[in-house]
Amino acid sequence: MRELMAGVAGFIFGIGLLVSGMTQPSKVIAFLDVTRGWDPSLLFVMASAMGVNALVYWKLVRRRAAPMYEPTFHLPTRRDIDLRLVLGAALFGIGWGLGGLCPGPALVSASSGSLGAIIFVAAMLVGMLLQHRLARTTARP
């Protein structure tokens, strides 16, 4: 049941990305580029997604001692702002602005057969592996 619900959540997430327009790189670029015929419609994706999620989090999740299929919640607790956070977000933004794809829409587009998205996802996986390796090397004393 636990895995089934995770699978359902993944599927709904993917459909949401497809419906919202996030899987159209030209639309994402038109949203990010405020200087050339700005298309603000993707603001609604963020607003409604956050609204629904916030409602459930503050009204339901915070009142539960544990999630339905796990003994405890696994939610991030860190509140400190460090260089890794800012540098990582900055690099991610540059990649997002270049390709018009972020990880979720890239995966959905790749599985739909978009060659460009498949190339992007392959490079993204290499980037993730590189970062993992780098993190392990720098963590050594």
Place this chain on the structure above:
Amino acid sequence: MHSWLLAAVGGVLIGGSAALLMLTQGRIAGISGILGGMLPPMAVDRDWRAAFLFGLLGAGIVAAVVAPQAVGASVRGTPMLVVAGLLVGIGTRLGSGCTSGHGVCGLARMSPRSLVSVVTFMATGALTAIIAGGF
């Protein structure tokens, strides 16, 4: 349907999915984090991650059959896509999240880290799109 209405409906589905994941698994629906946990050094909790990713990829397969126009063409050539993918891969793992984990989930939970992340990637994303659009 108007694009802003589609955007809002899609957003409700995305937010609903993230809420479902939080309620059932107690997890954040952050795509880069879920995917990153499947790469070495692998996370121990791979079952729900794999299930979520299968569902996500399944949505793309359904789209290819039912509504192929929902997936837009790439706006860049292969070299630029490779650079973009590398930056997204490195950046999301270094910065512990992307549009979903920090954007949808973190902001909803009023996480200060997520607020800094979203402001940063929106700024560099906009700047990059503006500069790249000039060429």
